[in-house]
Amino acid sequence: MKESYGLMVRFTLRDADAASSFDALVARTLKGIDAGEPGTLVYVSHRSRDEPLVRVFYELYADRASFDAHERQPHTQHFLAEREQYVSSVEVTFLDAVAGKVRAQR
Template sequence: MFALVVRFDLIDTEKAADFDDLVEETVAAIREREPGTLVYATHTVENEPLARVFYEVYRDRDAFEEHERQPHTRRFLDSRGEFVESFRVEFLAPAAVKGIPG
């Protein structure tokens, strides 16, 4: 298992809406084309309307690297700069788990 969390802080409410549209398109393609992506959960943050958090779990590092090569992921990564003020990626080490294959 390979997992990460990403926090995005968006520029303003208009950019946040456009970012959310891009995320919807991207997640639809991930659902359809990425069997090695086990969880790709996007979240808004309570009381922080310009923040988004992604929780991503991949079968293994190879599945993550395959995700990064996909055209829909490349489009997201290439476009996010116009919506995002800052972002932070944290790679996770598995510990106690329920619900996700170890």
């Protein structure tokens, strides 16, 4: 857990149509992550209950090298380029693990 590398990203989307398109982009991106990123331990997109245009991502990687490998993937590069048309703001918080439990991968 100590070597893990985490971040939280808060996206505020432009409107309901942008939110729908953004969610579809995320679903396509997740297929690439699932298919071949063994160092990506957690990658979850959350919808805010109180703010329908907000999405919060929680990402956890085995280490910094795994995060860097994720960032180089074609599906990630596509996501980063395409998301801009849907997003009005992005806030990124990098995290250091203090304690916790991560379920082993299957």
